[in-house]
Structure formats: structure tokens, C-alpha cells
């Protein structure tokens with residue numbers, strides 16, 4: 001998989017431009033922003049890492065998680081996702097144009113993985129599945145094809161996306177997972193892909209995932225992690241560090257602390273990301289004046305795909321890619 005297959009440069013840059021204008025419109029009232037401690041380990045010992053589009057990104061001195069503080073309130077964030085031009089652009093232009101590439105490269109392998117995990121950890125039949133932040137329902141379509149799941153639920157607060165899932169025949173709970181009560185839904189497996197980095201309160205989200213799980217059930221989530229090479233190298237120049245969307249980049253160590261604090265049993269925290277080197281090389285081409293560590297510059301300019309592939313495998317094996325996966329049990 002290559003970065004531009006799932007994130008075509010021109011389209012993604014257009015999205016980031018619209019987002020910048022949205023930041024002025026939706027997040028100008030900084031006096032309403034709230035200071036938070038580290039979303040992973042709760043430490044208040046932090047230092048300013050950098051500012052980007054008026055948002056302050058801070059690094060936790062304990063677990064090295066990178067996060068925005070002070071941050072917009074939950075209501076401001078919710079209003080942004082509901083009413084902003086960039087959300088509309090993502091839903092109507094960006095996602096549809098990349099949907100099939102994403103189905104092949106991301107959603108199909110995810111469904112295969114979830115299917116494999118429920119078998120490996122012997123989740124008892126019948127196995128029900130919920131996806132928190134189901135979006136267009138493509139993961140659930142692929143999950144359905146495995147034939148493993150007796151019942152499938154899309155948890156999706158956005159009315160348009162909820163309708164999209166409904167039209168695909170899924171049972172839809174049209175609200176945020178945080179608003180679902182324990183007696184409303186109980187499932188064997190709850191997934192959430194690329195949601196945690198967007199949230200005001202990651203801990204509340206994970207506790208909400210746990211609440212709808214049956215005892216022994218699996219929680220599977222993916223998120224961006226600051227432990228990854230492309231984020232460490234590109235830092236404030238990374239396109240992934242884009243306010244207001246991405247405000248939490250938990251370190252691998254921070255993810256572990258958070259999962260444990262939420263009362264879940266960690267089964268696996270890994271970084272199976274495939275794109276770190278590709279993203280760094282693309283950024284260097286796009287920004288010729290970009291300063292990167294000399295070692296990285298040497299590899300990017302003088303070595304070829306074989307070295308890149310081996311380095312990416314090293315990152316995966318050592319929890320050093322920026323795409324993290326957490327598997328935990330209730």
C-alpha cells in the first residue's frame with residue numbers, strides 16, 4: 001500500500017486547506033478551550049511541543065504522548081463534525097473517491113484480522129459485532145462477508161452516515177458510543193478504527209466500549225501513535241498532525257497505561273503500519289527545504305525499496321510505526 005492510494009495528494013491538500021478555514025470559523029473562541037492533563041497517563045507534567053493553526057500541542061513528560069491542550073470543548077468538536085465544510089468535503093468528495101482503494105487496502109484486511117482474532121481468542125458463539133464510528137459501513141460490509149458474525153451493529157452519530165449504514169442493511173444505533181447504556185447493547189466484539197485521535201476524552205470512549213462488551217469480549221481499536229517514525233521525523237510538518245481532527249497521539253506506552261486504567265486486559269498493542277517511510281519520502285519531495293535527521297535523509301536519497309521495506313518491517317516489529325492497533329479483553 002502507498003500513501004497516495006488512500007490519500008491522493010491533491011485531494012488531501014484541498015481537504016487540509018478547507019480545514020484551515022474551518023478552524024477559524026469553529027475554533028476562534030480560545031477562551032472557551034479547556035486545559036487537560038495527559039489523556040494517556042493523566043500526568044500534568046507537560047511541555048509545549050509546537051503550535052499549529054493556533055492549537056497548542058503538548059508532550060507528556062511521563063509517557064511522551066502528544067496532545068492538544070487547551071482543547072475545544074466536546075460541544076465545539078461535535079458542532080464542527082456536524083456542520084463544517086471540511087466534514088462535508090470528506091464525506092462527499094474525499095471518502096467516495098478513495099473508498100474502493102480503502103476497501104481493498106484497509107477494510108478488507110481489517111475484516112480478515114478481526115475474524116482471525118475472534119477465532120484465535122475463542123470468543124464464544126454466537127458472535128455479535130459493533131463498530132463505533134462505522135462511517136460508510138465498508139468495514140461492516142467486509143466483516144459480514146466472513147460469515148462469522150450473528151449480529152452486526154453500526155454505531156454512528158452522524159445522521160447522513162447512519163443512513164448510509166442503514167441502507168446497507170445494518171442495525172444502526174444513531175448516537176455516540178458514550179451515550180449508549182449498558183442495557184441497550186451487549187456485543188462480543190467492539191471495534192473502533194481511527195477514532196481515538198479525534199476525541200475530547202479518549203478514556204471515556206474506551207470505558208464506553210468496555211461497557212457494551214460481554215464478559216470475555218474483545219475490544220479492537222486502531223489509532224495514530226506518536227511512537228511512529230513518520231510522526232517523530234516530520235513532527236509539526238506531519239500532515240497527520242492536523243487540528244482540529246487529530247488531537248491525541250498516544251505513545252505505545254501511554255496506550256498500555258490507558259487500557260489498564262480502563263480495566264481491560266491487554267492482549268496486544270502493536271504497530272502494523274505500512275506507510276511511515278513512504279510518508280517521509282513524499283514529504284521530503286514535497287518540501288525540499290524540510291530538515292530531517294541526516295540518517296533519514298541518507299536512506300531516503302541513497303537507498304531503494306528493499307531497504308525501505310526492511311526498515312518498515314523493523315518499525316512494525318518494534319512498535320515504532322505510527323499506526324497502532326490495540327486488542328484487549330473485558
Ligand SMILES: [Zn+2]
Nearest residue numbers: 038041060063
Ligand atoms: Zn502521559
